[in-house]
Amino acid sequence: MRVNVIVNGEPRQADNVWEGESLLYVLRERLGLAGSKNACEQGECGSCTVYLDGVPACACLVAAGQAEGREVRTVEGLADGEQLDPIQESFVECGAVQCGFCTPGLLVTAHDLVARTEKPSDAEIREALAGNLCRCTGYEKILDAVRLAAARKEHA
Amino acid sequence: MTRPAPARSPQEPADTVTGGIGTSPLRPDGTLKVRGEFAYSSDLWHEDMLWGATLRSPHPHARIVRLDVSRALAQPGVHAVLTHEDVPGENLYGLKYQDTPALAEDRVRYQGEPVAILAADHPEIARQALKHIVVEYEVLEPVTDPERAAHDETLPKLHPGGNLVRYQRIVKGDPETKADVVVSGVYEIGMQDQAFLGPESGLAVPDDDGGVDLYLATQWLHVDQKQTARALGLPPEKVRLTLSGVGGAFGGREDLSMQIHSCLLALRTGRPVKMVYNREESFFGHVHRHPAKMYYEHGATREGDLVYVRARLYFDGGAYASKTPVVVGNGTTLSVGPYNVPNAKIEGWGVYSNNPTCGAMRGLGAVQPTYAYESQMDKLAAALGMDPADLRIRNAMSEGSTNVTGQLVDFPAPVAELIQRLKDMPLPPERGEDADIRDLPGGASNVTHGEGVVRGVGYGVTIKNISYAEGLDDYSTARVRLQVLGGEPVAMVHTAAAEVGQGLVTLQQQIARTELGVPRVTVHPADTSVGDAGSSSASRQTYVTGGAVRNACRAVADAVYSLAERRLGRSATGMSLAGGKIVAADGEVVASLVDLLGEEIVEETREFHHRKTYPLDPETGQGDAHVQYGFSAHRAVVDVDVELGLVKVVQLDCAQDVGKAMNPDAVIGQIQGGSAQGLGLAVMEEIQVVDGKVRNPSFTDYLIPTVLDMPPMRIAVLERPDPHAPYGVRGVGEPPTISSTPAVANAIRAATGLELPRVPIRPEHITGT
Numbered sequence: 005m006r007v008n009v010i011v012n013g014e015p016r017q018a019d020n021v022w023e024g025e026s027l028l029y030v031l032r033e034r035l036g037l038a039g040s041k042n043a044c045e046q047g048e049c050g051s052c053t054v055y056l057d058g059v060p061a062c063a064c065l066v067a068a069g070q071a072e073g074r075e076v077r078t079v080e081g082l083a084d085g086e087q088l089d090p091i092q093e094s095f096v097e098c099g100a101v102q103c104g105f106c107t108p109g110l111l112v113t114a115h116d117l118v119a120r121t122e123k124p125s126d127a128e129i130r131e132a133l134a135g136n137l138c139r140c141t142g143y144e145k146i147l148d149a150v151r152l153a154a155a156r157k158e159h160a
Numbered sequence: 161m162t163r164p165a166p167a168r169s170p171q172e173p174a175d176t177v178t179g180g181i182g183t184s185p186l187r188p189d190g191t192l193k194v195r196g197e198f199a200y201s202s203d204l205w206h207e208d209m210l211w212g213a214t215l216r217s218p219h220p221h222a223r224i225v226r227l228d229v230s231r232a233l234a235q236p237g238v239h240a241v242l243t244h245e246d247v248p249g250e251n252l253y254g255l256k257y258q259d260t261p262a263l264a265e266d267r268v269r270y271q272g273e274p275v276a277i278l279a280a281d282h283p284e285i286a287r288q289a290l291k292h293i294v295v296e297y298e299v300l301e302p303v304t305d306p307e308r309a310a311h312d313e314t315l316p317k318l319h320p321g322g323n324l325v326r327y328q329r330i331v332k333g334d335p336e337t338k339a340d341v342v343v344s345g346v347y348e349i350g351m352q353d354q355a356f357l358g359p360e361s362g363l364a365v366p367d368d369d370g371g372v373d374l375y376l377a378t379q380w381l382h383v384d385q386k387q388t389a390r391a392l393g394l395p396p397e398k399v400r401l402t403l404s405g406v407g408g409a410f411g412g413r414e415d416l417s418m419q420i421h422s423c424l425l426a427l428r429t430g431r432p433v434k435m436v437y438n439r440e441e442s443f444f445g446h447v448h449r450h451p452a453k454m455y456y457e458h459g460a461t462r463e464g465d466l467v468y469v470r471a472r473l474y475f476d477g478g479a480y481a482s483k484t485p486v487v488v489g490n491g492t493t494l495s496v497g498p499y500n501v502p503n504a505k506i507e508g509w510g511v512y513s514n515n516p517t518c519g520a521m522r523g524l525g526a527v528q529p530t531y532a533y534e535s536q537m538d539k540l541a542a543a544l545g546m547d548p549a550d551l552r553i554r555n556a557m558s559e560g561s562t563n564v565t566g567q568l569v570d571f572p573a574p575v576a577e578l579i580q581r582l583k584d585m586p587l588p589p590e591r592g593e594d595a596d597i598r599d600l601p602g603g604a605s606n607v608t609h610g611e612g613v614v615r616g617v618g619y620g621v622t623i624k625n626i627s628y629a630e631g632l633d634d635y636s637t638a639r640v641r642l643q644v645l646g647g648e649p650v651a652m653v654h655t656a657a658a659e660v661g662q663g664l665v666t667l668q669q670q671i672a673r674t675e676l677g678v679p680r681v682t683v684h685p686a687d688t689s690v691g692d693a694g695s696s697s698a699s700r701q702t703y704v705t706g707g708a709v710r711n712a713c714r715a716v717a718d719a720v721y722s723l724a725e726r727r728l729g730r731s732a733t734g735m736s737l738a739g740g741k742i743v744a745a746d747g748e749v750v751a752s753l754v755d756l757l758g759e760e761i762v763e764e765t766r767e768f769h770h771r772k773t774y775p776l777d778p779e780t781g782q783g784d785a786h787v788q789y790g791f792s793a794h795r796a797v798v799d800v801d802v803e804l805g806l807v808k809v810v811q812l813d814c815a816q817d818v819g820k821a822m823n824p825d826a827v828i829g830q831i832q833g834g835s836a837q838g839l840g841l842a843v844m845e846e847i848q849v850v851d852g853k854v855r856n857p858s859f860t861d862y863l864i865p866t867v868l869d870m871p872p873m874r875i876a877v878l879e880r881p882d883p884h885a886p887y888g889v890r891g892v893g894e895p896p897t898i899s900s901t902p903a904v905a906n907a908i909r910a911a912t913g914l915e916l917p918r919v920p921i922r923p924e925h926i927t928g929t
Contacts, residue, residue, distance in 0.1 A: 022282065022284055025284075033205075036205070037196075038196070038199070038200075038202075038203035038205075039195070039196020039197065040196070041200070041202075041357070041358070041407070042202055042359065042436070042438075043359065043407070043439065043859075044858070044859040045439060046439065046858055046859060046860055048858070048859035048860050049357060049859050051357060078196065079194075079195070079196035080195065080197070082195075083195055088191070088194065088195070092195070093194075095194050096186055096190040096191060096194055097186065099184070099187075099826070099828075099829055101187060101190050101193050101194060102408075102661040102662065102663070102829055102833065103356070103357070103358065103406060103407050103408040103409075103660060103661025104189070104190075104193030104194075104198060104405075104407075104661065105200060105356075105357040105358040105407030105408060106357055107193050107194055108194075108196045111194060127596060127598050127599075130867045130868050131598070131868070133867045134866050134867055134868045136866075136867075137357065137859065137864055137866060138867075139354075139356055139357050139408050139833070139836075140408055140661050140829070140833045141829055141832060141833050141836075142829075142831075142833040142834070142835055142836035142873070143832070143836070143866075143867040143870045144870070144872070144873060145828075145829060145832065146867070147867070
């Protein structure tokens with residue numbers, strides 16, 4: 005089948021999509037957007053988190069056909085050209101990136117939290133990020149990064 | 161036609177960050193990673209590539225009676241289906257012993273063992289086609305009990321030499337001596353998984369010379385190259401490996417997974433072949449941490465001095481040897497912990513079974529005994545009526561101590577100080593009546609509002625050997641080039657050392673900047689066109705590859721001084737490099753590198769070999785087996801809901817000696833991440849194996865700590881330089897994983913008063929149901 009999706013603001017088309025394919029597969033293998041990661045493909049680790057019509061979702065759990073005509077924003081769509089989004093900058097500055105495989109999904113989740121929550125408390129940050137597994141960092145530096153991005157937004 | 165490299169690999173890290181050793185520059189790969197542009201091995205893509213897939217045994221132990229691939233090969237979209245008969249070289253590989261078939265021949269020894277592979281146009285076509293491969297099995301009784309596997313000669317022999325991989329005994333002093341106070345216990349540890357997030361994956365591209373280029377995620381390019389080439393029947397130079405982005409490793413990428421398979425398929429089809437395991441297959445596709453059963457007896461004087469330790473340790477290696485010999489070596493030599501013990505008798509067995517194969521994982525061989533001896537130290541403290549931290553301090557090893565194998569500790573060993581640092585840290589405030597319900601065990605959905613919740617505090621201390629041991633020449637190679645590019649001096653560092661997330665690329669730049677006094681340093685992608693760097697494991701890369709980069713840089717600097725001497729007639733004696741300039745002994749600037757070098761390229765390749773180690777005596781286990789030790793200690797504070805069996809780790813503090821903090825932020829990152837893995841082993845992480853079969857091969861059922869499970873940490877980093885190591889460094893990566901597990905377990909015991917002789921501690925262990 006053919007699937008039409010608006011990805012990072014651009015209308016994109018994928019042909020010969022097999023019915024069982026996930027949005028994640030279409031993004032990664034058909035549209036060349038490999039930023040969203042394939043760590044568990046069961047919706048458990050959050051590495052493939054993307055915005056689907058503005059709401060974070062695990063792309064591995066969305067059938068390609070379900071995305072027809074909808075808006076998807078991936079990690080590749082967070083930066084404004086060369087200018088990183090503040091959450092991306094914070095992750096780099098705080099050392100929240102080690103192997104980085106969880107980073108794209110965490111960034112989308114954290115980007116959403118910072119966008120919708122004024123001064124998130126630690127409990128709120130932890131709750132928001134609880135669906136994103138990281139095996140390298142022990143999370144402390146990720147928490148630092150989200151706190152920093154939230155503080156910068158407040159002072160912006 | 162020579163095919164181009166795959167799209168999205170290799171990477172070009174930013175060379176704009178600055179900072180020498182002892183500082184914390186930003187990661188050069190950080191920006192690529194946050195933009196989603198860093199190419200991991202599962203992201204690789206080639207225009208005309210096929211997808212590989214693997215048929216795996218459903219049985220832990222069976223004879224293969226018939227294997228027929230003809231129907232699978234006839235499926236539309238399938239290009240090749242291969243079995244062991246298609247392996248042109250040797251069908252056996254292995255890190256220590258060559259005992260693992262690339263594809264099973266007449267017998268399978270574990271559930272998930274690869275039997276056949278195929279390549280198809282689409283990953284789903286490949287998966288579906290696997291169902292058309294006919295395999296008839298004669299199911300055999302599995303060997304699943306490691307203790308029986310070590311001693312019971314009546315069990316089926318899984319390998320020609322029997323079921324024992326390695327036995328090691330260590331005898332020190334008079335092991336039969338008596339003591340005033342004696343405690344004993346039997347401890348078990350479950351099978352932990354590395355659970356790196358990036359799945360096993362890679363892209364093999366056939367070349368016109370009959371060779372193959374493999375782009376992959378691994379921990380050790382050269383050992384993969386050697387084993388893969390042997391299976392392919394090719395000389396190593398025709399099997400060229402390039403490191404792609406690695407999504408974590410933790411030991412799980414030391415053994416081969418898809419390396420031979422993807423290359424076989426690429427060479428057979430003449431097309432690039434990509435293989436990516438899904439999460440379930442990943443659980444079958446890599447080795448795990450050895451589960452263990454450990455019998456311990458400690459004897460001490462009434463004053464609290466250790467008199468003896470006696471232990472018997474059983475490590476279940478599963479179907480193939482992998483790193484089991486090393487686990488037995490590390491497990492026995494580190495079996496008494498960082499303590500002075502005058503008398504000991506230790507025995508360790510590593511065995512074959514039909515359980516999943518176990519091999520390298522962070523803290524290799526030290527995790528298991530540390531959990532046991534640290535449990536014993538608490539038990540001994542209770543028997544003596546002593547404070548557990550004070551008992552540990554009293555017995556702590558120090559510089560000048562002799563370990564259980566008779567080796568002199570001739571470098572700083574600040575064990576007592578690490579424990580004292582933790583003791584001096586404030587405890588978190590007592591939980592108030594108005595505690596946020598989300599902070600209680602079980603979180604918002606499970607708690608009993610705080611009734612039945614008790615608090616406990618526990619310590620864990622460990623010793624881990626750094627680098628490979630027992631006589632291995634465990635070296636690294638670095639090539640460093642200095643030249644003028646775009647009007648400024650630029651250094652390029654090339655090694656085969658794997659950046660697996662730990663920050664090695666950053667560190668190589670830091671060393672080159674420090675040694676050559678140039679701000680711009682690029683790191684060439686790691687591949688097999690440069691000499692061996694050994695493995696990114698055993699906490700060894702900063703030490704060994706760091707040493708190699710240092711040596712190569714110093715050779716480059718010497719070449720520059722000679723050039724200055726020749727061209728400018730200045731004596732090279734006492735020259736140094738700083739700020740892109742050559743400075744004479746008296747501080748005068750001799751020349752700028754730009755002027756001196758011009759078009760000239762200075763390039764040097766050097767190796768670094770750490771000081772020699774020796775094998776253990778097979779009878780007494782005595783010998784100078786280790787290069788260096790890392791030490792860390794944790795203190796955990798836990799709240800336990802004794803009615804529901806739920807645990808919340810409230811605080812997890814760590815003190816660790818790192819010799820020299822080459823990159824302080826990266827050190828903290830290693831400590832925090834390692835601590836999380838140890839916490840996971842204490843309370844949740846286990847591959848559950850029943851009758852040789854894995855019951856939980858998914859992230860739904862194999863639990864790793866989330867951000868809600870990890871508590872805040874206070875960290876004390878000590879820097880007591882090791883005079884034998886480059887820059888005084890001490891390996892950092894493994895110790896924090898090891899000592900956090902017993903700290904958490906001991907805290908749960910302190911809270912509940914329960915014996916808890918097994919980790920992970922599950923709710924039913926606490927509630928007794």
